[in-house]
Amino acid sequence: MTYKVIQWATGTVAKEAVKGIAGRSDLDLVGTWVHSEDKDGLDAGEICGIDPLGVTATRDKDAILALDADCVSFMQGRDWAGDPMPTFGVLLDILRSGKNVVNLWWPTLVNPSAVSDEVYGQLQEACLDGGSSIYTLGLDPGFGPLGLALSALNLARRVDSIHTYEFFNNGLWDTPDLKMFFGFGQDDVERIPILAPGVTTAYHGTTLHLLADALGVKLDEIVEDHSVIYADEDFEVPAAQVPKGTISGVRYQVKGMVDGEARVTLDHLESIRDKDYNELGFVGNGYRVELEGEPWLRMDLAISDVALTTEAVTTPAVYGAVAIAVAMAVVNAIPAVCDAAPGVLTILDLPLNPVRR
Numbered sequence: 001m002t003y004k005v006i007q008w009a010t011g012t013v014a015k016e017a018v019k020g021i022a023g024r025s026d027l028d029l030v031g032t033w034v035h036s037e038d039k040d041g042l043d044a045g046e047i048c049g050i051d052p053l054g055v056t057a058t059r060d061k062d063a064i065l066a067l068d069a070d071c072v073s074f075m076q077g078r079d080w081a082g083d084p085m086p087t088f089g090v091l092l093d094i095l096r097s098g099k100n101v102v103n104l105w106w107p108t109l110v111n112p113s114a115v116s117d118e119v120y121g122q123l124q125e126a127c128l129d130g131g132s133s134i135y136t137l138g139l140d141p142g143f144g145p146l147g148l149a150l151s152a153l154n155l156a157r158r159v160d161s162i163h164t165y166e167f168f169n170n171g172l173w174d175t176p177d178l179k180m181f182f183g184f185g186q187d188d189v190e191r192i193p194i195l196a197p198g199v200t201t202a203y204h205g206t207t208l209h210l211l212a213d214a215l216g217v218k219l220d221e222i223v224e225d226h227s228v229i230y231a232d233e234d235f236e237v238p239a240a241q242v243p244k245g246t247i248s249g250v251r252y253q254v255k256g257m258v259d260g261e262a263r264v265t266l267d268h269l270e271s272i273r274d275k276d277y278n279e280l281g282f283v284g285n286g287y288r289v290e291l292e293g294e295p296w297l298r299m300d301l302a303i304s305d306v307a308l309t310t311e312a313v314t315t316p317a318v319y320g321a322v323a324i325a326v327a328m329a330v331v332n333a334i335p336a337v338c339d340a341a342p343g344v345l346t347i348l349d350l351p352l353n354p355v356r357r
Contacts, residue, residue: 003338004069006031006099010039010057013104014075015048016320016327021073022053024356027334031067032057035077065093070338071100073331078105088119091134095126100337101134102330109136110146111206111213112344120344127342135337135345139326140166140287141207145266146347148289148299149211158294159215163265165280165288171272172319174238182270183228183247184240192250194270195226200254204266208256210346211264219256219263226252229276239272249276285322328355 005027007018021027022045032044034057045053058064072094076087084106094101103109112134113120123134137143145164153159170178179185183192193199201222212219229249231242242248249271256264269277282288286302305321332353337345 001335002026002028003071003334004028004030004067005334006033006064006067006069006072007044008033008064008072008074008094009076010034010044010047011075011077013323013326014073016324017073017075017331018044018048018053019050020324020328020331020355021334022050024331026356027331029053029055030069031055031064033061033064034059061090065097065099069099071102071334073104073334074101075104075327088122092122092126095123095132095134096130098130098132100132100334100340102334102337103134103136104138104326104330107136107138107141108203108206109134110138110141111210111346112136114206114209123344127344131342133337133340133342133345135330135333135340135350137329137333137347139322139329141204142326143329143347144287144301145207145289146210148287148301149291150214150347152289152291152297152299153214155297156291156293156295160292161261161263161265162211162215163267163290163292165282165290166266166268166286167271167277167280167282167288168269168285169271169274169276171237171239171274179240182250184272185242185246185248187246189228189247192228192247194250195252197224200224200226200252200268204254207266208254208264210348212256212258214348215263217258217263219258220260221257223255223257223262224252225255226250235273237272242272248272251277332356 005021021029032055039047039057040059042057043052044055044057045051108115112123127133144166149162149164181193205222228247231244231246231248234244235242251269253265253267255262271277284302284304288300291297303321303325332355336350336353
């Protein structure tokens with residue numbers, strides 16, 4: 001069976017989604033919505049740097065919604081400081097139109113019921129009205145912590161705790177917002193946005209609750225913790241100019257507590273040099289899960305464009321590899337989402353979705 005797909009937006013990750021859709025024989029790209037006037041009227045393949053696909057991009061949302069399609073790959077850009085609800089309304093309109101959705105726009109929807117009863121209720125109602133389904137995954141929140149942790153749980157007889165890690169070198173991301181968000185090159189921890197009270201829970205709390213559901217436990221509370229490291233010398237990378245003594249790395253944790261103990265921990269180590277945080281023995285960019293129980297388990301997932309060595313591993317192509325992984329986490333799920341019963345779906349509801357040609 002072939003599934004007709006609309007690509008919603010064509011940013012960095014969304015371009016990789018278009019390539020992924022074009023590369024699968026069971027997916028057929030039938031429409032592309034774009035935000036930019038510069039892309040309006042261009043062929044989707046031209047926008048994404050591949051051969052023409054015979055699909056003309058448009059900014060006309062009504063025209064896109066009128067297309068005959070099975071699924072929308074929804075990857076509209078998001079201003080995290082802005083109000084998400086106008087775009088959320090578009091998402092609801094798509095579901096009511098009878099089109100299934102795989103979503104990267106709002107990553108915390110990996111577990112909509114943990115966002116709020118209102119958000120979950122609106123999504124579920126729109127799905128039932130349209131006979132459609134919605135599935136959100138991505139990498140983090142998404143498969144990075146969830147896929148590894150669930151894989152480890154399949155091998156365990158007893159689980160005392162789950163600890164997941166993200167390791168990421170941001171050094172080549174030449175964006176002022178990133179420097180500000182993680183505080184690279186700054187000296188005031190109190191002014192780092194990611195470390196403001198409640199922010200890390202807002203990003204990752206839904207993942208904690210989903211893993212708790214998988215364990216069959218209910219969290220009493222979520223506790224935040226963090227630390228920073230400081231540069232031992234002056235250095236400069238595309239992401240930031242870092243004077244000696246200023247922040248060069250941030251580590252933050254969100255912990256799901258049960259009876260005073262951390263049963264589920266999400267641990268993020270954000271650096272801008274390969275040598276920082278390497279004492280934990282992880283090579284490259286990616287994820288780790290450690291399961292305390294019977295047996296003790298560790299799984300590592302490194303994402304790169306080439307086989308990794310213990311040498312420096314941060315290259316521009318690595319960021320492209322991450323973008324591919326993020327996009328394909330949902331593109332490869334399209335057939336399963338289309339075949340599912342109407343309603344809100346999570347990673348607990350679907351089987352693994354391998355790539356197909």
